[in-house]
Amino acid sequence: MLDEARRLAPRFAARAADSDRDGSFPERDFAELREAGFFGLMVPARLGGAGAGFTEYAEIAYELARGNGSTALVFNMHASVTGAIAGVTDELAELLGLPAEALEARDGFLKAAAGGAWYAVAMSERGAGSRLSELSTTYRRVDGGYRITGAKTFCSGAGHADAYLVAARGAADPAQVSQFLVPAGEGxxxxxxxxxxxxxATGSHDLHVDVTVPAPALLGGVEGLALVAAQLAPHWMVASYAAVYVGVARAAVEAAVEHVNARGLGRLPAVRARIGRADAAVSAAHLVVREAARRVDRAPGDPETNRWVWRAKLLAGTTAADVAAAMLEAAGTSAMRRGHPLERLYRDARAGSLQPATSDVCADWLGVDALGGDPDADGVAPRW
Ligand SMILES: Cc1cc2nc3c(=O)[nH]c(=O)nc-3n(C[C@H](O)[C@H](O)[C@H](O)COP(=O)(O)OP(=O)(O)OC[C@H]3O[C@@H](n4cnc5c(N)ncnc54)[C@H](O)[C@@H]3O)c2cc1C
Known part of the structure; x- marks a missing residue:
């Protein structure tokens, strides 16, 4: 599938300018991802998927992002949902005391993904951002299921996905934050x-939710698991985008090299040095992402793994923004014209630090940890 991602990336790149210009969703990219079986990437082989681990996901996300960052970012949402669900192994389920029906539902969601269904994430809200503990969307138990009501924002792929992971707080007990997989359609x-x-091109629109779902839509089958999952396994919520933004950064270096060679600017020492520094910075960020991914596969949720996860997100976000800005400067004003790849990459790269955990939040987490505090509990505001 890595080879397949490398084959698809130039096709995505060729279409990226069009979808960026009008903010349209890259439907053909997604049709190709579906056709090539990417929606089953994180699904275990016993359920018909490719059974990839986090390392393989990170390599694939990097390659897809070299083609089109938007496509890779939306795909990241699907990989996060399926990867997190697949991460609830039978052993973990037993440890957490999850009911048997939840495992049946888990297998059903994953099988559907292997069959071509794709999932988006509707977590963030205007006001609360992605802070799960401050969401205003609520759910309450009704006969046979749950009624979920609220409004979400920044939902990548909204209107195109087959189902949405919706995070909400209990109306009866707001301390309970739960996640539901809600099928597209009515409600x-x-x-x-x-x-x-x-x-x-991510189509990260608002999503209004007023829907009743059957009981198995509650992920894990037990209320209140969302915050536990965010702390125990932050890799999907914190670091999965890291590989995407390193891929965007690499694409910026590649676009600058092409531009500089075409314009004969490579003889200028300042231009050469900018490209040299950018190449080193992207390679370093990539190594950190790989190290985090390697540790996630070996010891997910381990304190040292989590440190690498937060480092990866911080370095990917800041490196992408810094490198893209430096590459634009090396290439000169003609690269600022609409339609030039660097102009788009510069704007796409800017989003990396803003996605949760933001670069500032990552730096704070790492700083608290380095100073001997509890980085999950000692922030000035709740992390999630
Ligand atoms: C391209 C793109 C695609 C996205 N796609 C999705 C998606 O598919 N689904 C989805 O649910 N969301 C998505 N998001 C939203 C994103 O995941 C965040 O939820 C959102 O960006 C956070 O909201 P905010 O930036 O408005 O606010 P905030 O998180 O409130 O951030 C505002 C400021 O407060 C700071 N801050 C925040 N928390 C803390 C803290 N604990 N301690 C100290 N400082 C803090 C931040 O660093 C920042 O400077 C997407 C965002 C982008 C940019």
């Missing part, structure tokens, strides 16, 4: 609000 309304600086 979900997309409000087209995404007209943003970067990652324009």
């Amino acid at each position: 979900l309304r997309v409000e087209p609000t995404w007209d943003a600086l970067g990652m324009r």
